[in-house]
Amino acid sequence: MSLNIGIIGAPNAGKSTLFNALTQGKAPASPYPFCTVDRNVGVVEVPDSRLRRLNDLLKPESCTPATVQFVDIAGLVRGASRGEGLGNRFLAHVREVDAVAHVLRCFDDETVAHVEGGVDPLRDAEVVEAELMLADLEVCERAVGRLAHLIRSDAKRVAREVVLEHDTLVRAGEGLKAGRPVRGQGLTPEEQGAIRGHQLLTAKPVLYVANVNESDAASEDPPGVQPLWRRYGPDRVLTISARIEEEIGQLPAEERKAFLADLGLKETGLDRLVIAGFRLLNLITFYTVANQKLRAWQVVKGTKTAEAAGKIHSDMERGFIRAEVVGFEDLARHRTMAELHQRGMVRTEGREYEVGDGDVIHILFHV
Ligand SMILES: Nc1nc2c(ncn2[C@@H]2O[C@H](COP(=O)(O)OP(=O)(O)OP(=O)(O)O)[C@@H](O)[C@H]2O)c(=O)[nH]1
């Protein structure tokens, strides 16, 4: 189960260029709108310095990082929700993602056509967001019709959850009509849960990726980005030059650091996107070592050990006995598990223990 991020945006925003850079894939990218007709899917390893360090220390037979899956779809234009352009067909592919990276064109390049005329990332964001809201509204209205029928036909016996689902969808629909994405409607966690199955696009956490000119990649104030900061808040906006990321992706790994430093950048776009994605989704990483196999896993903060074990294998949740836990920092400092055992630094935790970021966990279970 990897983190799944959908890349959306207007045509020619640079989605496929970014996708290629992230996945080092070969999705077609061109200066003509609607270059992408089918979706592209790529899986990449989560960059993880702690995992590399653990691998050096523990020297396991195998080392498996967590992964992120990126899905690149066709550009969305005005009317997409009514079937304009190509995007509508592909909205289905983003319904399943955990989070959305919304690419906004901030670079200006006369050789790259712009379907709306000129560079204006905030307008583009609003056009795309409006289409997503219309698509969601349609889903809400259809579901409300169906649920209302169910409730009317059997009002006495209908489950409380169904009523909550119905009522929440009604409210979500009203919010959408007023121009508010579902994620900004202040739904309670219970309400969010009640409508999760409908996979509303505007309920998903979103990160705006400002695709800036190559020359602005390291700028403190890249042209076009200010209005995005004001509207969405600086934490939600990631400034990236997809072109530069593409160049970085083509370099041998050992040359990347120097290339980034030359440009005044500290991390690759992939690093920053993954870090931002983890923060957005409230994810943490834990590690397991079993049978000489080291592996990284990602879970939502607050996950209990037994539940985390279930992510690895359902048998492990069912037969959970206890977990032996060490913190990454302790292991990095004392270097071996034997040393930690000797010092009494290996904790024994039960099923209710909340997994910590960087925990190295050995799960004991019976089958
Ligand atoms: N100058 C410049 N050109 C870019 C940048 N990013 C993308 N491009 C160019 O813009 C054009 C469109 O890029 P794509 O990645 O194909 O855009 P897309 O969003 O996937 O477009 P569709 O699939 O048609 O929706 C290509 O010619 C890219 O080389 C950038 O940062 N700077």
Ligand SMILES: [Mg+2]
């Ligand atoms: Mg494309």
